[in-house]
Amino acid sequence: MSAIKVMVVDDSAVVRQVVAGLLGAAPGIEVLAAVAxxxxxxxxxRQAWPDVIVLDVEMPRMDGITFLRKIMAERPTPVVICSTLTEKGARTTLEALAAGAVAIVTKPRLGLKQFLAEAGDELVATVRAAARANVRRLAPRADAAVQPVAPKNTADVILAPAGPRAMTQTTxxxxxxxxxxxxxxxxxEVLSALPRVCPGIVIVQHMPEKFTAAFATRLDGLCRIEVREARHNDRVVPGRALIAPGGKxxxxxxxxxxxxxxVVDGPVVNRHRPSVDVLFRxxxxxxxxxxxxxxxxxxxxDGAAGLAEMxxxxxxxxxxxxxxxxxxxxPKEAIKRGGVERTVPLQGIAAEIMKQ
Incomplete structure (x- = not known):
């Protein structure tokens, strides 16, 4: 296979140096350019088009959102957003995701060089995933997430498995x-298609801290149902969707x-916190x-084992x-492990939710 060609766009010389170095040292990745x-x-x-662009969103002369929209209109390309872990950064990043970005890689304001060096595996994994993304699905709507690198625990570290037929049927x-x-x-797409009265929904979306609250607020403004970041002891009721907070x-x-x-702390599971496996179990x-x-x-x-348990x-x-x-x-892993009754297209999921 040919190498994944990457362009890095960031006004920080340190970020450009470290990100380009990390990606360039990874097997199967070639850095075409790192520009300010x-x-x-x-x-x-104009000289060479990359397979993936790693893009900062706050830059002089032209901001990252304007550039991203230009790219997606001219030649849709997987874009990984490099964003700071701040409320302002979260709002801007959600704009980028709505404009068609694939994933988020977060960066702190301080200790940047050390952080990026320690998060090298995450960055490489995210770029590899972006390169495999289905560009036809990268319409200017919204997108997500990152792959934290950490021990691959199972849901056992949070709670024990369910017994057979753990609950009797209720309404x-x-x-x-x-x-x-x-x-x-x-x-x-799924939540905005649901009517105001629908079953209660619990959600894990892999997303960093500070981003899930802004994401839930954005969805709440787009949907007929209530959408919010989950808080400890929130009730799951019809017409409400609760999204797991990043980092919990x-x-x-x-x-x-x-x-x-x-909503609990605990070890990462399948390299994630929140973990889909924990929720599903x-x-x-x-x-x-x-x-x-x-x-x-x-x-x-993540989620393949938990769906099989469900x-x-x-x-x-x-x-x-x-x-x-x-x-x-x-989804592919969940199918391989026997946890999936059937597959459905994205546009059919809301209808499945409403089936009695």
Missing amino acids: DPLLAIERL ERVIALGTSTGGTQALE HLLLKRSGAQYVVD SVAKSAGVNALGVIMTGMGD RAAGARTLAQDEESCVVFGM
């Missing part, structure tokens, strides 16, 4: 959605006749046959089909 702003990038694009249903790369775009695990539990959520234990589990676009295998507990289980995924990794 979008106007210089446009000049270099109250719970929908559990898990997604990663490409997921913000996919979630926007989300668990469903039964409290009397009600479903509520736990908790839904298998607390809702069982009363649940629907849906695994959507994303790289890696199916074993009597839940309905679905996977987003390959054609509509930005990255088919997570």
Whole structure:
């Protein structure tokens, strides 16, 4: 296979040096150019077009959002956003995701060189995933996420597996959605298609701290249902979707006749916190046959084991089909492990949620 060709666009000389060095040292990746702003990038694009662009969003002369929109209109290309972990950075990054970016890599304001060196594996993995993205799905809507690099724990570090048929059937249903790369775009499409009255929904979207609150607020403004970042002991009720906060695990539990959520710290699971496997296992234990589990676009295998546990507990289980995924990794793994009853296109998921 030919090398993945990458362009780095960032006004920080340190970021350009470190990112270009990390990517250039990775097998199968070639850095075509590392430039200080979008106007210089446009000049270099006339000479050679990369497979992936790593882009800062706050730059002089031309901001990253304007440049991104220009790229997506002229020649759609996978773009990884390099963003700071601030509220302002989160809002700007969500604009970039809405304009068609694939993924987020976060950078701190201080200790940048050390941070980027330590996060090298994450950066390389994110660029590789972006290179495999289904560019046809990169419409100017929204997108997501990153792949934190950490020990690959299982959900056992958070909670024990469910017993067989953990719950008897009731009239109250719970929908559990898990997604990663490409997921913000996919979630926007699914949630905005739902009527005001629909089953309660719990969601894990792989996304950094500070970004999930801004993402939930954005979705809440676009949807008929209520969408918000989950808080400890929030009730799961019809017409409400709760999104796991970045950096925390989300668990469903039964409290009397009600479903509520736990928002907890704990080790990363499948290199993620929040983890889809943790959410799905908790839904298998607390809702069982009363649940629907849906695994959507994303790289890696987080959620594959948990969806199999949900199916074993009597839940309905679905996977987003390959054609509509930005990255088919997570659904593909769930199918391989036997956790998926059937696949459905993205535009069909809302209808499945509304089935009795």
